[in-house]
Amino acid sequence: MQTVTRDMLVSRAKALLADGTVDRVLGWKAGEFTYDVTPGVFTDADAMEKEFVYGDFCGANFSKYLLTEARKTEKKVLVFLKPCDTYSFNQLLTEHRFDREKVYAIGIPCDGMLDIHKIRTLSAEGVTGIDTDGESVTVHTLYDGDKTVARADALAERCVNCKSKKHVAYDELLGEDGEIIDSARFDEVAAIEKMTPDERFAFWQDALSRCIRCNACRDVCPACTCEKCVFDNPNSGVENKSPANSFEEQMFHIIRAFHVAGRCTDCGECSRVCPQHIPLHLLNRKFIKDIDEFYGEYQAGEKVGSRAPLVDFMTGDLEPSEAVKRGETNA
Amino acid sequence: MRKCSLTALDALFAKMAESAALYLPVDGDDGRAHYAQWQEGLHLSDALNTVRSAKDFFFPQTENLMAFKVNGKTIEIIDTRTEADDFIVFGVRACDVRSFDILDTVFLAEPADSYYANRRAHGVIISLACTRPAETCFCSTFGIDASTPAGDVVCWKTDDALYMEAKTEKGSALMAALADLTEECDTDAVKAQQATTKERMAKLPLADLTADKFGGGKTMEFFSDPAWATLSEACLGCGTCTFVCPTCQCYDIKDFDTGHGVTRLRCWDSCMYSDFTKMAHGNPRLTQVERFRQRFMHKLVYYPENNGGVFGCVGCGRCLTRCPISMNIVKVMKNLGGDAK
Amino acid sequence: MIDMKEPLIPVLGVVTDIRTDTPDVKTFRVVTPDGKKPFKHMPGQCAMLSMPGIGEALFSITSSPTNTEFMEFSIKKCGCVTEWLHHMEVGQQITIRGPYGNAFPVDTAFAGRDLLFIAGGIGLAPLRSVINYVRHYRDRYGKVDIVYGSRSKGDLVDYKEIVDEWCKDAGINVYLTIDREQPDWDGHVGFVPNYVKELGFDTNKTAVLCGPPIMIKFTLAGLQELGFDKTQVYTTLELRMKCALGKCGRCNVGAKYVCKDGPVFRCDELDTLPDEY
Numbered sequence: 031m032q033t034v035t036r037d038m039l040v041s042r043a044k045a046l047l048a049d050g051t052v053d054r055v056l057g058w059k060a061g062e063f064t065y066d067v068t069p070g071v072f073t074d075a076d077a078m079e080k081e082f083v084y085g086d087f088c089g090a091n092f093s094k095y096l097l098t099e100a101r102k103t104e105k106k107v108l109v110f111l112k113p114c115d116t117y118s119f120n121q122l123l124t125e126h127r128f129d130r131e132k133v134y135a136i137g138i139p140c141d142g143m144l145d146i147h148k149i150r151t152l153s154a155e156g157v158t159g160i161d162t163d164g165e166s167v168t169v170h171t172l173y174d175g176d177k178t179v180a181r182a183d184a185l186a187e188r189c190v191n192c193k194s195k196k197h198v199a200y201d202e203l204l205g206e207d208g209e210i211i212d213s214a215r216f217d218e219v220a221a222i223e224k225m226t227p228d229e230r231f232a233f234w235q236d237a238l239s240r241c242i243r244c245n246a247c248r249d250v251c252p253a254c255t256c257e258k259c260v261f262d263n264p265n266s267g268v269e270n271k272s273p274a275n276s277f278e279e280q281m282f283h284i285i286r287a288f289h290v291a292g293r294c295t296d297c298g299e300c301s302r303v304c305p306q307h308i309p310l311h312l313l314n315r316k317f318i319k320d321i322d323e324f325y326g327e328y329q330a331g332e333k334v335g336s337r338a339p340l341v342d343f344m345t346g347d348l349e350p351s352e353a354v355k356r357g358e359t360n361a
Numbered sequence: 362m363r364k365c366s367l368t369a370l371d372a373l374f375a376k377m378a379e380s381a382a383l384y385l386p387v388d389g390d391d392g393r394a395h396y397a398q399w400q401e402g403l404h405l406s407d408a409l410n411t412v413r414s415a416k417d418f419f420f421p422q423t424e425n426l427m428a429f430k431v432n433g434k435t436i437e438i439i440d441t442r443t444e445a446d447d448f449i450v451f452g453v454r455a456c457d458v459r460s461f462d463i464l465d466t467v468f469l470a471e472p473a474d475s476y477y478a479n480r481r482a483h484g485v486i487i488s489l490a491c492t493r494p495a496e497t498c499f500c501s502t503f504g505i506d507a508s509t510p511a512g513d514v515v516c517w518k519t520d521d522a523l524y525m526e527a528k529t530e531k532g533s534a535l536m537a538a539l540a541d542l543t544e545e546c547d548t549d550a551v552k553a554q555q556a557t558t559k560e561r562m563a564k565l566p567l568a569d570l571t572a573d574k575f576g577g578g579k580t581m582e583f584f585s586d587p588a589w590a591t592l593s594e595a596c597l598g599c600g601t602c603t604f605v606c607p608t609c610q611c612y613d614i615k616d617f618d619t620g621h622g623v624t625r626l627r628c629w630d631s632c633m634y635s636d637f638t639k640m641a642h643g644n645p646r647l648t649q650v651e652r653f654r655q656r657f658m659h660k661l662v663y664y665p666e667n668n669g670g671v672f673g674c675v676g677c678g679r680c681l682t683r684c685p686i687s688m689n690i691v692k693v694m695k696n697l698g699g700d701a702k
Numbered sequence: 703m704i705d706m707k708e709p710l711i712p713v714l715g716v717v718t719d720i721r722t723d724t725p726d727v728k729t730f731r732v733v734t735p736d737g738k739k740p741f742k743h744m745p746g747q748c749a750m751l752s753m754p755g756i757g758e759a760l761f762s763i764t765s766s767p768t769n770t771e772f773m774e775f776s777i778k779k780c781g782c783v784t785e786w787l788h789h790m791e792v793g794q795q796i797t798i799r800g801p802y803g804n805a806f807p808v809d810t811a812f813a814g815r816d817l818l819f820i821a822g823g824i825g826l827a828p829l830r831s832v833i834n835y836v837r838h839y840r841d842r843y844g845k846v847d848i849v850y851g852s853r854s855k856g857d858l859v860d861y862k863e864i865v866d867e868w869c870k871d872a873g874i875n876v877y878l879t880i881d882r883e884q885p886d887w888d889g890h891v892g893f894v895p896n897y898v899k900e901l902g903f904d905t906n907k908t909a910v911l912c913g914p915p916i917m918i919k920f921t922l923a924g925l926q927e928l929g930f931d932k933t934q935v936y937t938t939l940e941l942r943m944k945c946a947l948g949k950c951g952r953c954n955v956g957a958k959y960v961c962k963d964g965p966v967f968r969c970d971e972l973d974t975l976p977d978e979y
Contacts, residue, residue, distance in 0.1 A: 062566065063496060066687035069595035090686065095595070146682075151392045155409055156495050158566055172561070173493050236390070242413065242422060244631075246599035246685050262636060264782070270636075271600060271613065272423040272628030303685035305412060305601050307391040427711050429754035429797075436754060436795040440711060467949050472709040474949060580956045584976045611951030614710070614944045616755050623754040627710075630950070638952060640942045641781025645955075645978045655978075659954065666957035 031162045034138045034204050036084040042136065042204065043082075043108055044075045052108040052134050056095055058088045064160040065146040069095065086162050089143035089186060091299050093118035094252040100132040107133055112140040113208060114192070116199040117295035117331030118252035123199075124334050125293070127255050137200030139208060142181075142189035147307070149184050153177035188298025188311065191215035198332055215296065216319045219312055238280055240306040243271050247283075247300035247310055253290035253330075287313040292321060292338035295331040323356075324348045362551065363536065363543035364522045373523070373542050374399050374451075380538065381447035381485070384418065386411045396450070405452060409495050410677065414607035415457045416464060418450050419480045422604075422629050426476065426614065429623040439622075442475065445483040449535070452489045455510035456500045456677040460607035461486065462511075463675070466668050467610050476627075485531050488512030492558055497678030499567040499691065505675060508558035517551045524551045567691060572674075574698050577666030583658065588696045593653035595686045600631035602680040602689070603656065608673050611637075632656050657693045709947055712752060712797035715740055718772065720792055723859045724852075727824055728788055729764065729776045732798060739772055740798050745808055745832035746938055746966045749800030750946050751775065752783070753790075759783040760943045760961070763801065764827045766834035773798075776827040776859055802946040803965045806832045806910065806936060815908045816844035820921055822894045822913025823852050826859045828938050828965075829912050837871060844873075847903060851879040851894040855887050877901060895920035898928075905929040911937040911969075922969055932970035939965050939979050955979050 043055045059070040060083040069090050072078045092109050096119070099107045111119055116137060123130055149169055150157060156172030167184045169177045182190075193215055195208025222230060248254045248261070261270040261282070287294075287310075296318060300310040321328055325339035325347060339347075365373050377383045383399040386406040394408035396415065428439040461481075468477035488510035491498075500507050509515065513532035517524040525543060527533040536543070562568065575583070603609040613630040616623050630637060632655045638646045646652050664673030680689040719731035732751075734740050743749070743763050752758030759781070765774035779788045787796075806812065817836060821829045836843050848868065852858045858878065869876045879890040879897045890897060894917055909925055911918050918937055925935055941953040941960045948962035956975040958964065972979075 061687050062681075062691060066681065066689075068687045068692070070591065071594055090595075147392075156493060158496050172496060172565070240391075240395075242604045244599050244601040244604045245634075246597060246601045249597040249599040250685055264636070271630060271634065272626075303597075303599075303601075305605055305683040307393065426708075431754055434791070434794045436714060436797065438712065438714060438797060440708070442708065470948070472947060473706070474710070474947075475706045475708040478706070577957065580974070580976060584956075610949070612944065613950070614758065616752075616757055618755050625754065625758075630944075630952075632951065638942050640940075641784070645941065651978065655954070658976075659951075663954065663957040 031164065032085060032088075032139075032141050034084070036082065038204060039084050039110060039136075039138070040078050040082050043072070043078060046108055046134060047073075047075060051106060052103070053105045054099060054103045054107040056092045056099060056107060056109045057082045058084060058090075063158065065144075065149075065157070071099065086141075086144040086160070086167075087146065089302060091115045091118055091250075091252060091297050093122055093297075094250070094255070096122065096128045096133055097255060100128040103132050106131075108136065109133060110136050110138050111197065111200065112138060112143075113194050113197050114140070114188070114295070114297050116197045117194070117329070118297050119199045119331070120334045121293055121295050121331035122252060122255065124331070124336065125255070135200045137197035137203040137207070139205045140189075140192075140195065142185045142192060144181075144184045145186040145302075148186070149179065152179045152183055186298070186302065187309075188296075188302070193296060193329075199334070216315060218309075219315045219319050222312065222316070235280070237308045238283055240308055241279065241283065242306060243282065244305060245270065246303040246305065247308075248286060250299045250303045251286075251290065252295070252297060252299070253293045254286070283308070283310060283313060287317060290314065291317040292328075292340035293330050294318065295329070320353075324353055362524055362526045362546055362548050363539075364524045364546040365539075365543045366522050367518070367520075369542060370405065370523060371401075373539060374405075375401070376539055376542055377449055377451070377535070381449050383449045383451060385451040399451075409491065409493060409498075410454050410457070410679075412679075412683075413605060414460065414677065414679065415450055415453050416460060416607050416610075418448070418484060419461065419477055420464060420468070420610060420612075420629075424476060424627050426625045426627050429616075429625065431623060442479070445479045447483050447485070449485045449487060451487045452516075453486050453510070453512060454489060454491055454677070455505050455507045456498075456675040457607050458486060458488045458511045459500075459503070459505050459675045460677075463608045463664075463668075463671070463673055464610055466671075485514070485535055486512040487514045487516060487525075487532075487535075490515065490517045490554065490558065492518070492554060492561075494558070494562055494565055495678060496566050497681040498562075498565060498676060499570050499678065500676035501562050501565075501568065502570045502572055502676050503672050503674060506559075507562055508555040517554050519550050519554060522546075522550070524548075567676075570691060570694065572661065572672055572694060575661040575665070575672070575694070576670055577662065579662045580658070580666075583662060583697055584654070586697050589654045590650050592688065592693055592696055593650045596633070596649050596653050596688060597685055598633055598635060598649050598652065599685065600629075600633050601683050601685060603631040603633055604629060605679040605683050607675060607677055607679070608660070609656075632659070657690060657697075660690065661694070709799070710945065712750065712758075712799035713740060715751070715796050715798040717790060717792055717794045717796060720790075723776060723861075724857045726779045727776055727857075727859050728779075729774055729860070730787065731772050731774050732796070733772045735795070739770055741801060743767055743773075743801035744805035745835045746804065746806040746828055747801040748803050748946070748961075748965060749773070749775070749798055750802065750943075751787070752797045753786050754797065756786045757783045758797075758944075760802065760940075760946055762828035762831070762938070762965070764830050766831050766838060768835055768838040776824065776830065778824040800946070802961055804963065806938075806966050808832060808835055811936075812836075812908055813842055814844065816906060817846050818903055818907050818909040819846070819848045819850075820894060820898060820909060820911050820913070821848075821850045822917040822921075823857065824859060825911075825913030825917070826850055827912075829910060830860060830863075832910065833868070837868070837874070840871075840873070844907070846871075846874045847877070847901075847907075848874065849877045849879070849894060849898055849901065851881070851892075851897065853881045854884055855880055893917075893920075895924045899924045903928060905931075905934070907934070909935045911935060932973065933968060935969040936966060937969060937972070939967060941979055 055072040058067040153169040154171040154174040159170040386394040394406035430437040468474040491507035527536040660673035715732040944950040948959040953960035
């Protein structure tokens, strides 16, 4: 269960619509089951009363939708941001991707979002409904009755390794703000670093060979906001919808990770949307970890306008040769 | 009907694999089922279905069509086609078996696609009846009986045995080769399973979903429906739905310079992509609303119009579980035509 | 079974002549390596031309089926493939496959009728095939009127053939127009749709339209003002295509595939299609 309720969001949104502050509201619409909510835009109170939902499966990061929504509004668009979303929000502002004046951001506390795939694995296939209460999640199933799983076990990976309950951007806050968390998000990266090169290659080969190049990771990524992606350029010599050869299969995600290095806030949307369960966030976290270690700790999106180490040359910067040496000791 | 004890399943698979490459759903490290070539030690997954559909066997994501050698002003066209090896796909569910009929209407229509026809001719499909359809299943909407799939050989798996019945010549040939490992049996266990599955199908959350309002000749009725704009507003424009869909078959043809010549390849394409209809002088589908609409109009109106009323969806539910924003054909069907729930 | 024909595999063609028609249109003559016409076709049908490594694209066959020696394609430079074709030299091999699509109903609906051809710019390319077919079988058709316009005199495709041959044929009236006045032009000046209305044709004929979408839209409206019914007017569409066999899905408009159900459509048929072409 979330501390912030659907009713709190709806009543605040209705008030802001009524007083003319906003004319569009980014929210969630109910699906067939508990877990399949869809982001949607609301422009009137009646529709919100009827369709607006909020709960443990409202994990989509709305920041990227602001690129288009901020252009459509005549007043402001209202967006609800979980703490992790606010980092993407700031990063997009840093890159001048939307007009801050066109957005009204309400920070909402987040108790971690649930992962339906984890729930299916832990309970059973055939999930018809999910009730959450405190630390337990009750799953109604088609053939195995009600199953109870611990909330902690059902949390999405990015929420298990939540880096911050603190909002870094908002116009107003609903509820209490939290703290930055000393998370264990780099543990898995460290474990992969400890592998032998062959093991590491096998790990990524197995993961990346599953890729179907649907481009969902790129399309959802708040750091991927190029008007025209290099992979969509027919003259780039790379294929945008199929791994034309094994080189592309192996390199597409690595190239993408390079493109977002220093800008990725580790929001985890890439891994959430991947239909093939490729742990893409690990590539991004490897870059973040390296940047932290080489240039000092840096969190993309923490401050609007902050200069990322990769675009900010300092005389004391680590020499490339030093980075190579560290890589060799890891291997 | 013949049966094979589940304890002898490995021997059965080994026998099948003697004559052809055998593919079956196995559980992957990520806890989900995917097709893998059978080898000693691999076990049939209990999962309801694979993440990717079985269309990949006949219509792979990428395939080389031909090659060229270009030398000055001259070109050599190289036909790189080879006869496909025989293969068996085991454990195909009723929805996916039906998807082959839909792919056939496209690829085998004159002039037939020889790449597809070649693989189709060399592939044997062993289907497996469902016993625990999921909440996302709606194959019955399209007249598919999950308890009794089509296929060259149909299988029903109970607690102790695999029941098998050949349905085609190819299937009979395969069953003949498996005679030593199977025994003739009555159909009681299968009938009981079919009855249970049918009861379960009737109680599924989407059991009442109907496609009656759609079909050929309804283009103008649904094309301008204002619901398209709201249904598509959160669409990312990724190709997940089209790539996991067993019936989506649009493709692109591209030339790839290998450095040693040119390979002309075919790969899956998606009407959800912005460049799908892009031409040098413009694009008739400028926004995601039009691209999104095309996918569903094609399955619900255009395809049935050209194929005797058969819909281009088999209700496998993959798009329901995979779409990053949880938008899918069920929501589309329920929201179009103004009778949203 | 692998010896079955594969419709996606092309044959070789050799470019034996390149004619510069306008600053951005060239006409390419194509034969097989042994000097023959690549295949038979009917007016309005198309072929896939490609240069390996650059790409493959669909073009309408500009030459008439009555030409048994070679095929011609009038191609405007506007994308990757066309750009490459415009830079090639005589003697270059390319690949070709076809013919694709339906054709103008030259032996049925057009037979015995007075015909009115209206083209704008490169839109003459598909009409040249049917016009020359009609000229070849002159006795099978009634009176022929041709209205053709372009931006300028230099942009009139096949100007020489029009002036030297079409204009001299008995029973064929050619009306040329350009968008703006220019020094060496003493003909009509003005847009095609307006010129058609000015000329005011009687409605007892079949019209064939091809040109930019905006021209088609206004000319069709003009013809309707003159009393033409949409069932009397034919046009030909162009959409992105990859296979040209009705399988790859790109040129799907409503339940039709432009590559196999088209490219020729009667204008009343277009009303049953969604506006996505």
